[in-house]
Every structure is written in structure tokens, then in C-alpha cells.
Amino acid sequence: SQQGEEDPQALSIQEGENATMNCSYKTSINNLQWYRQNSGRGLVHLILIRSNEREKHSGRLRVTLDTSKKSSSLLITASRAADTASYFCATDPTGGFKTIFGAGTRLFVKA
Amino acid sequence: NAGVTQTPKFQVLKTGQSMTLQCAQDMNHNSMYWYRQDPGMGLRLIYYSASEGTTDKGEVPNGYNVSRLNKREFSLRLESAAPSQTSVYFCASIKGQGARGNTIYFGEGSWLTVV
Numbered sequence: 546s547q548q549g550e551e552d553p554q555a556l557s558i559q560e561g562e563n564a565t566m567n568c569s570y571k572t573s574i575n576n577l578q579w580y581r582q583n584s585g586r587g588l589v590h591l592i593l594i595r596s597n598e599r600e601k602h603s604g605r606l607r608v609t610l611d612t613s614k615k616s617s618s619l620l621i622t623a624s625r626a627a628d629t630a631s632y633f634c635a636t637d638p639t640g641g642f643k644t645i646f647g648a649g650t651r652l653f654v655k656a
Numbered sequence: 657n658a659g660v661t662q663t664p665k666f667q668v669l670k671t672g673q674s675m676t677l678q679c680a681q682d683m684n685h686n687s688m689y690w691y692r693q694d695p696g697m698g699l700r701l702i703y704y705s706a707s708e709g710t711t712d713k714g715e716v717p718n719g720y721n722v723s724r725l726n727k728r729e730f731s732l733r734l735e736s737a738a739p740s741q742t743s744v745y746f747c748a749s750i751k752g753q754g755a756r757g758n759t760i761y762f763g764e765g766s767w768l769t770v771v
Contacts, residue, residue: 587762
């Protein structure tokens with residue numbers, strides 16, 4: 546079973562709106578990362594948040610982490626058509642060696 | 657700087673045939689990984705190599721073998737392909753020995769269909 550599960554599975558918004566994606570995980574973690582995948586391409590790293598951090602920003606991206614709820618959210622502000630992609634959360638379980646990916650959220654931004 | 661390069665991009669195999677997916681990275685990374693991606697399943701780890709000379713099973717290793725040929729190259733072999741191995745395969749590399757918060761760099765993927 547997947548460690549991380551994203552919600553919603555798919556999201557469709559208008560350009561300029563904000564997009565929020567959520568990730569829940571099952572075990573304690575050292576880090577949580579978000580990746581983006583354009584159709585037909587490999588995954589690209591967006592941002593990492595460590596277990597002792599609660600919020601992190603990078604450009605139009607804002608990531609939060611709530612370790613008590615074992616959840617994270619990715620907010621993309623002022624979305625653009627070019628943000629259309631799948632977004633994955635990936636967790637590094639405490640004591641583990643391997644990063645575990647969720648099933649992803651497909652974001653579609655309409656121009 | 658090419659990053660992670662994997663070949664072939666597309667392949668159609670008949671059930672029972674064998675093939676090898678090649679992967680090379682030019683970032684001098686220690687760790688290399690093979691994932692498969694299936695609809696609604698995210699990425700599942702097949703095998704990984706924490707350093708040159710070592711390989712370990714991931715979540716779904718059955719039906720696959722790997723070789724860490726040198727620090728740059730990590731190949732994935734399907735000895736007797738099955739329709740259940742139809743998937744998109746991604747090679748990836750990490751600078752350190754293991755994830756532990758390190759950025760994972762992915763190749764562009766190999767689309768494999770087994771008929």
C-alpha cells in the first residue's frame with residue numbers, strides 16, 4: 546500500500562485561481578517532498594519540507610506539514626495553464642531508506 | 657548536462673521475450689533507482705542501488721533483475737516479459753546514499769508494452 550495518498554485525485558480550475566492538493570501518509574517521516582510530472586515526462590522536484598518544519602514557500606508554491614495529522618498540503622497560487630501536470634507527494638519514512646510516492650493529483654488549469 | 661538518460665523510450669515485447677532497459681547518469685550520484693508507474697498506483701520501487709556494487713529489492717522486484725555496471729549505469733532486465741509488466745519505467749538517481757531528503761532526479765521514462 547502507498548505511504549502517501551494525494552487528495553483530490555483530479556482537480557480542474559481556471560487560470561488565476563489557487564490550487565490546493567493534500568497528501569496523507571501513514572508512518573512517521575523525516576522529510577516530505579512534492580514532485581511535478583508533465584504528461585509523458587519524468588518527475589521533477591518542486592520542494593522539500595523537513596519533519597521539524599511547518600510551512601515552506603518557493604515562488605508560487607506553499608507547502609505545509611502537520612506531523613500530528615500526518616498530512617501535507619501543496620498550494621499553487623495564481624495558477625497558470627502551464628501548471629497543468631500531475632503532482633506527487635513523496636515521503637522518507639523514519640528509519641527507512643527508500644522514498645515512497647503517492648498516486649498523485651492531476652491538475653488541469655483552464656486558460 | 658544530460659542528467660539521467662534512459663533507453664529505449666518505447667518498446668513493445670511479446671510475452672516471454674527478454675529485454676534490458678538501460679540507464680545512465682552523469683551527475684556522479686551514488687544511488688540509483690528503478691521505478692514503475694501504473695495508472696492510479698503512483699511510483700513503485702522495483703530495485704535500487706545505494707552505491708556501486710550493491711543492489712537491493714524494492715517493493716515490486718519479482719520478474720526483474722538489475723545490474724549496477726559502474727557508478728554511472730544501472731540496468732533493469734526483464735528475463736521473461738509478462739503482460740503485467742506493461743508499464744512506464746523510470747530510472748532515477750540521488751546524490752547521497754539513499755533518499756533521506758535528497759532530491760531525486762528522474763529520467764524521461766520508458767514506455768513498455770507486453771503483448
